[in-house]
Amino acid sequence: xxxxxxxxxxxxxxxxxxxxxxxxxxxxxxxxxxxxxxxxxxxxxxxxxxxxxxxxxxxxxxxxxxxxxxxxxxxxxxxxxxxxxxxxxxxxxxxxxxxxxxxxxxxxxxxxxxxxxxxxxxxxxxxxxxxxxxxxxxxxxxxxxxxxxxxxxxxxxxxxxxxxxxxxxxxxxxxxxxxxxxxxxxxxxxxxxxxxxxxxxxxxxxxxxxxxxxxxxxxxxxxxxxxxxxxxxxxxxxxxxxxxxxxxxxxxxxxxxxxxxxxxxxxxxxxxxxxxxxxxxxxxxxxxxxxxxxxxxxxxxxxxxxxxxxxxxxxxxxxxxxxxxxxxxxxxxxxxxxxxxxxxxxxxxxxxxxxxxxxxxxxxxxxxxxxxxxxxxxxxxxxxxxxxxxxxxxxxxxxxxxxxxxxxxxxxxxxxxxxxxxxxxxxxxxxxxxxxxxxxxxxxxxx
Amino acid sequence: xxxxxxxxxxxxxxxxxxxxxxxxxxxxxxxxxxxxxxxxxxxxxxxxxxxxxxxxxxxxxxxxxxxxxxxxxxxxxxxxxxxxxxxxxxxxxxxxxxxxxxxxxxxxxxxxxxxxxxxxxxxxxxxxxxxxxxxxxxxxxxxxxxxxxxxxxxxxxxxxxxxxxxxxxxxxxxxxxxxxxxxxxxxxxxxxxxxxxxxxxxxxxxxxxxxxxxxxxxxxxxxxxxxxxxxxxxxxxxxxxxxxxxxxxxxxxxxxxxxxxxxxxxxxxxxxxxxxxxxxxxxxxxxxxxxxxxxxxxxxxxxxxxxxxxxxxxxxxxxxxxxxxxxxxxxxxxxxxxxxxxxxxxxxxxxxxxxxxxxxxxxxxxxxxxxxxxxxxxxxxxxxxxxxxxxxxxxxxxxxxxxxxxxxxxxxxxxxxxxxxxxxxxxxxxxxxxxxxxxxxxxxxxx
Numbered sequence: 001x002x003x004x005x006x007x008x009x010x011x012x013x014x015x016x017x018x019x020x021x022x023x024x025x026x027x028x029x030x031x032x033x034x035x036x037x038x039x040x041x042x043x044x045x046x047x048x049x050x051x052x053x054x055x056x057x058x059x060x061x062x063x064x065x066x067x068x069x070x071x072x073x074x075x076x077x078x079x080x081x082x083x084x085x086x087x088x089x090x091x092x093x094x095x096x097x098x099x100x101x102x103x104x105x106x107x108x109x110x111x112x113x114x115x116x117x118x119x120x121x122x123x124x125x126x127x128x129x130x131x132x133x134x135x136x137x138x139x140x141x142x143x144x145x146x147x148x149x150x151x152x153x154x155x156x157x158x159x160x161x162x163x164x165x166x167x168x169x170x171x172x173x174x175x176x177x178x179x180x181x182x183x184x185x186x187x188x189x190x191x192x193x194x195x196x197x198x199x200x201x202x203x204x205x206x207x208x209x210x211x212x213x214x215x216x217x218x219x220x221x222x223x224x225x226x227x228x229x230x231x232x233x234x235x236x237x238x239x240x241x242x243x244x245x246x247x248x249x250x251x252x253x254x255x256x257x258x259x260x261x262x263x264x265x266x267x268x269x270x271x272x273x274x275x276x277x278x279x280x281x282x283x284x285x286x287x288x289x290x291x292x293x294x295x296x297x298x299x300x301x302x303x304x305x306x307x308x309x310x311x312x313x314x315x316x317x318x319x320x321x322x323x324x325x326x327x328x329x330x331x332x333x334x335x336x337x338x339x340x341x342x343x344x345x346x347x348x349x350x351x352x353x354x355x356x357x358x359x360x361x362x363x364x365x366x367x368x369x370x371x372x373x374x375x376x377x378x379x380x381x382x383x384x385x386x387x388x389x390x391x392x393x394x395x396x397x398x399x400x401x402x403x404x405x406x407x408x409x410x411x412x413x414x415x416x417x418x419x420x421x422x423x424x425x426x427x428x429x430x431x432x433x434x435x436x437x438x439x440x441x442x443x444x445x446x447x
Numbered sequence: 448x449x450x451x452x453x454x455x456x457x458x459x460x461x462x463x464x465x466x467x468x469x470x471x472x473x474x475x476x477x478x479x480x481x482x483x484x485x486x487x488x489x490x491x492x493x494x495x496x497x498x499x500x501x502x503x504x505x506x507x508x509x510x511x512x513x514x515x516x517x518x519x520x521x522x523x524x525x526x527x528x529x530x531x532x533x534x535x536x537x538x539x540x541x542x543x544x545x546x547x548x549x550x551x552x553x554x555x556x557x558x559x560x561x562x563x564x565x566x567x568x569x570x571x572x573x574x575x576x577x578x579x580x581x582x583x584x585x586x587x588x589x590x591x592x593x594x595x596x597x598x599x600x601x602x603x604x605x606x607x608x609x610x611x612x613x614x615x616x617x618x619x620x621x622x623x624x625x626x627x628x629x630x631x632x633x634x635x636x637x638x639x640x641x642x643x644x645x646x647x648x649x650x651x652x653x654x655x656x657x658x659x660x661x662x663x664x665x666x667x668x669x670x671x672x673x674x675x676x677x678x679x680x681x682x683x684x685x686x687x688x689x690x691x692x693x694x695x696x697x698x699x700x701x702x703x704x705x706x707x708x709x710x711x712x713x714x715x716x717x718x719x720x721x722x723x724x725x726x727x728x729x730x731x732x733x734x735x736x737x738x739x740x741x742x743x744x745x746x747x748x749x750x751x752x753x754x755x756x757x758x759x760x761x762x763x764x765x766x767x768x769x770x771x772x773x774x775x776x777x778x779x780x781x782x783x784x785x786x787x788x789x790x791x792x793x794x795x796x797x798x799x800x801x802x803x804x805x806x807x808x809x810x811x812x813x814x815x816x817x818x819x820x821x822x823x824x825x826x827x828x829x830x831x832x833x834x835x836x837x838x839x840x841x842x843x844x845x846x847x848x849x850x851x852x853x854x855x856x857x858x859x860x861x862x863x864x865x866x867x868x869x870x871x872x873x874x875x876x877x878x879x880x881x882x883x884x885x886x887x888x889x890x891x892x893x894x
Contacts, residue, residue, distance in 0.1 A: 023625070023632065030625040030632075034657065036568045040537070060556065062655045067635045074632050077623060077657040080564035086533035087568045090487070106557070109507065109588040117527035121483045121534045140651035141556040176524060178470070178477040183746055185470065185477075185521050188514045204587035208509045210481065210524040299630055 007381055007417050008271050008388030008430060010098065010240070011046045013039070014056035014084075015075035016396045018277070019361045020306070021297025023074040025395035032396040034077050039084065040091045042400050049404030050418050052429045053096030053127060054088065055220075055240070055390060056081045060105055061137035066316055069305030082114050089122035096426030098127035098220055104153050105133055105142045108163035109203055115217045116168060116209045124213030124425030128164075129220040129240070132157045132228075134333035136312075147331050154227040156200045161219070161235050163203050165438075166194045168216050170206035172440035192439040214427045215434040224252070224335035233259030236270055237432055240390050242363050243274040244339070249364075249385035257384075271387040271430055274380075277365040278373055279394050280402040287367045294394055295360045300352070303359025307351070310340045310358055320352040361392070370406040378416055454828055454864050455718050455835030455877060457545065457687070458493045460486070461503035461531075462522035463843045465724070466808045467753070468744025470521040472842035479843040481524050486531065487538045489847050496851030497865050499876045500543030500574060501535065502667075502687070502837060503528045507552055508584035513763055516752030529561050536569035543873030545574035545667055551600050552580055552589045555610035556650055562664045563615060563656045571660030571872030575611075576667040576687070579604045579675075581780035583759075594778050601674040603647045608666070608682050610650050612885075613641045615663050617653035619887035639886040661874045662882040671699070671782035680706030683717055684879055687837050689810050690721040691786070696811075696832035704831075718834040718877055721827075724812040725820055726841050727849040734814045741841055742807045747799070750806025754798070757783045757805055767799040808839070817853040825863055 012018070016032045016039075023030040032038050043054050058081050062070075070076065081099030089097055097118065101111045111128070119126035132154060136147035148156070172190035179185075194205035221232040222240040232239050233256055243249040252274075257267045279294075281287025308314045312332025318325070324344040330337070344354055366373045380386045393399030411417035423429060436442055459465070463479045463486075470477040479485050490501050505528050509517075517523065528546035536544055544565065548558045558575070566573035579601060583594035595603070619637035626632075641652035668679040669687040679686050680703055690696040699721075704714045726741075728734025747767075755761045759779025765772070771791040777784070791801055813820045827833045840846030858864035870876060883889055 024627045024630060030627055031623075034567070059655060061651075062638075062653050070638075071631050071633055071635045074625075076633055076655065077618070078655060079568065080560045080656065082529050083533040083561055083564040083568055086530040087537045090534045090537035105554070107552070107589055110553070113527050114530055117530040120481070121526065121530055137651075140649075142554055143649045145649075171524070176478075178521075180471045180477055183471060183744065184518050186518055186523055188518045191509075191517075202587075202590045202592075204508075204584075206509050208506060208523065208525060209527065297630065 005381060005387065006415075007377060007411060008052045008273060009417070010053040010055045010273055010388070010390040011051050011400070012057065012275055012390045012392045013042065013054050014058065014078060016042070017394055017399065018392050019294060019394055020072065020074070020302045020359055021294050022395045024297040025294055027398055028395040029397065030074070033075050034079065036079070036084070036087060038396070040088060042396060043088045043092050043095060045397075045400050045404050047092050047095040049408045050421060051095055052388070053098050053426060054085075055098040055129065056085065056100055057129075058100035058131075059135055059138070060102060060133060061135060061141050063135060063309060064137045065305040065309065066301070068301035072299050072302045082118065085126075086118055086121055089118065089125065094125070094421045094424065096125050096127050096218065096429060097122055098129050098218070100129040100131055102131055102133040102138070103157040103160035104148050105138055108160050108201055109167065109207070111160075112164040112167035112207055113209055116207065116212045119212035119214055119217045120210065124427070126212070126214070127218035127220050127426055129222060130157065130161060130236070131222065136331055150225070150331060150334065151227060154231055158231055158235075159198045159200045163194070163196050163198070163201050165216055166196060167203070167205050167207040168212055169437045169439050170194065171211045172437060173211050176210060190440060211437065214425050215437070218426050218430065218432070225333075228335075229256055230259060232256060233263060233265070233270070237427070237430065238271040238273060241272065241274050242335075242339070243385070244364055246380060246383065246385045249274055249380060250383060253384050253386060269432065273388050273390045274386050275363055275392055276389040277361050277363060277392040277394065278403055278407065279365065279367040280370060280373065280406055281368065284368045284372065287369065290394065291367050298356070298360045300355060300359070303355030306358040307340070307355045310336045312337055315351060318351050320355070321350050323348065324351060324354060370410040373407050374410040374414060377411065378414060381416060452828060452834065453862075454824060454858060455499045455720060456864065457500040457502045457720055457835070457837040458498050458847070459504070459722055459837045459839045460489065460501050461505065461525060461528075463489065464841060464846065465839050466741055466841055467519065467521065467749045467806055468741050469842045471744040472741055474845055475842040476844065477521070480522050481526065483526070483531070483534060485843070487535060489843060490535045490539050490542060492844070492847050492851050494539050494542040496855045497868060498542055499835070500545050500873060501532075502545040502576065503532065503547055504576070505547035505578075506582055506585070507549060507580060508582060508588050510582060510756060511584045512752040512756065513748070515748035519746050519749045529565065532573075533565055533568055536565065536572065541572070541868045541871065543572050543574050543665065543876060544569055545576050545665070547576040547578055549578055549580040549585070550604040550607035551595050552585055555607050555648055556614065556654070558607075559611040559614035559654055560656055563654065563659045566659035566661055566664045567657065571874065573659070573661070574665035574667050574685075574873055576669060577604065577608060577683070578669065583778055597672070597778060597781070598674060601678055605678055605682075606645045606647045610641070610643050610645070610648050612663055613643060614650070614652055614654040615659055616884045616886050617641065618658045619884060620658050623657055637887060658884065661872050662884070665873050665877065665879070672780075675782075676703055677706060679703060680710060680712070680717070684874070685718040685720060685877065688719065688721050689782075689786070690832075691811055693827060693830065693832045696721055696827060697830060700831050700833060716879065720835050720837045721811055721833050722839055723836040724808050724810060724839040724841065725850055725854065726812070726814040727817060727820065727853055728815065731815045731819065734816065737841065738814050745803070745807045747802060747806070750802030753805040754787070754802045757787045759784055762798060765798050767802070768797050770795065771798060771801060817857040820854050821857040821861060824858065825861060828863060
């Protein structure tokens with residue numbers, strides 16, 4: 001099968017490396033996750049590499065980890081997404097800027113307004129990673145004793161999305177006439193009062209900012225549960241996902257694209273981007289040596305904490321050399337929990353083995369020469385395992401530099417990645433149309 | 448009386464001009480309030496003029512004004528403060544960046560985190576204008592039918608402030624050791640879990656970001672009611688205030704500084720900055736002509752709407768040539784309401800006259816040559832009417848350019864304004880000490 005499709009590449013930049021040993025790697029910046037000058041240079045390098053987007057994951061809490069893990073965490077202090085992405089927008093010109101915002105612990109008016117503002121400031125480069133916030137520690141920072149239940153979070157998310165997109169459509173694209181002569185600044189016929197009254201929200205509107213440059217900022221989702229996939233199929237422009245291998249990726253891809261078919265949405269309207277941890281070497285051996293060296297910087301304490309978080313259950317008291325017992329149901333992310341339990345059962349891994357895998361980085365990885373990495377990426381694209389990747393770097397700055405200087409040219413040579421940005425907005429990078437305003441017919445000639 | 452004090456100058460930049468005719472002035476940018484490239488240049492010019500801060504007022508709604516006023520409003524679309532200030536931080540180096548955030552319609556964890564993040568990104572230049580949000584239309588965008596009552600808003604604000612400052616102190620200044628050799632990133636003895644449980648908020652903490660560069664970002668308040676003044680005296684580093692003339696300014700200054708005396712706070716720990724609308728001419732006549740020309744661009748419809756907002760009561764149906772009748776009590780800002788009623792009674796102004804005054808700009812103004820403006824500013828400083836001003840510009844860009852190129856050198860020549868920034872943080876510009884961490888003794892040598 002041949003394909004005229006091309007890869008879309010996001011950069012998973014918060015944390016700058018998911019790998020818990022990354023900050024100790026020779027030549028790495030220990031403070032890479034929390035140093036604006038470094039992050040500005042990384043974003044500029046990614047833009048030179050024609051990446052679609054710079055992506056920030058986020059938490060609304062310091063994860064409640066044991067002190068032995070906390071003290072080794074290189075991501076415990078981080079910038080807040082809107083502030084960092086807005087500052088980065090001023091030192092970059094084309095790359096998309098995707099921030100995470102929670103539908104459980106924020107208000108739709110604030111979220112609609114901040115993404116609209118980032119979209120205007122950046123010239124149409126904003127993306128919203130819509131999350132329902134799986135981390136239960138967040139609830140304790142927002143006045144709740146118990147975390148909001150999974151299904152309820154998704155119902156709220158769906159309504160939240162409706163309110164936000166409705167607010168983005170508050171003004172017609174040609175509402176602001178600014179006619180100095182007559183003194184008419186805005187056409188009052190071209191504002192819509194949303195007056196939303198739903199199960200979770202009552203929001204009058206209109207939004208106090210013009211319609212975003214992109215119409216709507218790009219909407220990204222990352223939930224992999226049944227409810228998460230369905231909300232994504234209904235509403236998302238892109239899905240970030242964790243898939244352990246190509247077979248699993250193809251199943252996920254077919255499932256989500258199939259949901260679009262059922263909804264009557266064209267398949268190309270939603271881009272599926274699995275996370276891929278990429279270690280580049282001039283030879284396979286060199287790449288493997290880098291990966292192995294990196295793992296030596298992981299402490300067991302970090303691993304056991306990561307395992308506890310993934311399971312939604314404190315397993316630090318379990319026998320490290322025993323098998324994983326049955327874990328009670330919890331409110332943690334179902335997909336991450338099932339993934340770990342499946343490994344444990346399928347490979348008969350001990351607690352220690354699971355912890356070591358979880359403690360460094362344990363998902364999809366591509367370790368090898370630029371040609372080998374390009375081979376894998378091309379295979380995923382051609383076999384419909386993905387529409388591209390959310391690239392995770394092993395250490396910074398070298399991980400970004402190596403990818404941009406070695407892997408990107410190889411992808412470009414094969415014709416599966418852009419040599420130049422062809423549009424100016426993030427939506428254009430993804431090949432997605434600008435949404436029409438649900439309340440107003442398309443503007444003629446003016447924006 | 449002589450003084451060794453020097454002026455502090457903020458720039459009231461959102462809206463870029465309060466004057467409703469400003470966008471129609473010859474040579475003005477009609478979209479100045481909503482054009483990032485323009486705003487970046489204004490901020491850079493203000494920094495060249497050694498201003499202490501760039502200040503953004505804010506609303507959480509499109510004000511519910513009559514359509515005839517709405518269509519003439521040049522501020523109906525605006526950037527959101529955190530996004531704009533963060534972007535501006537990347538194109539400036541010294542000027543303080545003050546954003547407005549509401550204690551009524553936001554969460555302390557979000558607000559603490561965003562200002563901390565802006566403070567780190569900007570190298571210690573963040574300021575929080577703490578408002579309780581007087582505009583009742585905001586409530587309708589956040590699920591409430593009725594606006595929160597004035598006294599309750601201030602009780603919530605006081606607790607909100609305690610939570611935010613407590614969260615800013617989550618980490619000792621020397622908590623992040625980043626010891627690559629041992630693998631210790633953070634000293635777990637140097638984090639404090641706030642565990643706040645109060646009347647309005649339950650917030651566990653810790654904040655997921657390091658202590659701000661300034662310890663605490665500068666806290667600014669603008670409430671002028673009894674409750675507002677008292678909260679300011681207890682908590683603020685600076686007060687923005689609307690004072691119609693020097694006598695009123697001196698009374699306000701004495702009142703607020705007297706409250707500090709009673710609290711045992713040194714007077715110089717809180718800077719009082721009245722708003723001043725400055726029109727610069729090469730002669731008094733030229734300045735007056737500019738001001739008069741500007742007023743010709745104000746439409747009566749804008750005036751009557753402004754008057755209604757100031758009074759918290761729709762007066763558009765009243766006889767334009769009649770006197771202001773008694774207006775029922777409302778939930779609007781008490782200080783602005785009282786100010787208008789006082790004018791109406793003292794000067795026997797008609798509704799039309801009040802509307803015209805309100806519709807353009809009706810507060811403290813300084814219209815004249817650079818020397819005349821400097822005379823007035825010096826008099827306010829020496830006679831303890833203020834510690835400086837929050838300068839409002841009549842139109843952009845010329846209003847900023849004229850102030851920076853003509854008035855600032857005159858103030859510098861008199862020795863009452865800095866020639867260079869002496870510190871790097873906003874707190875240092877204001878001559879304020881860095882707050883100690885309430886949970887940890889001062890760090891030795893490391894920050």
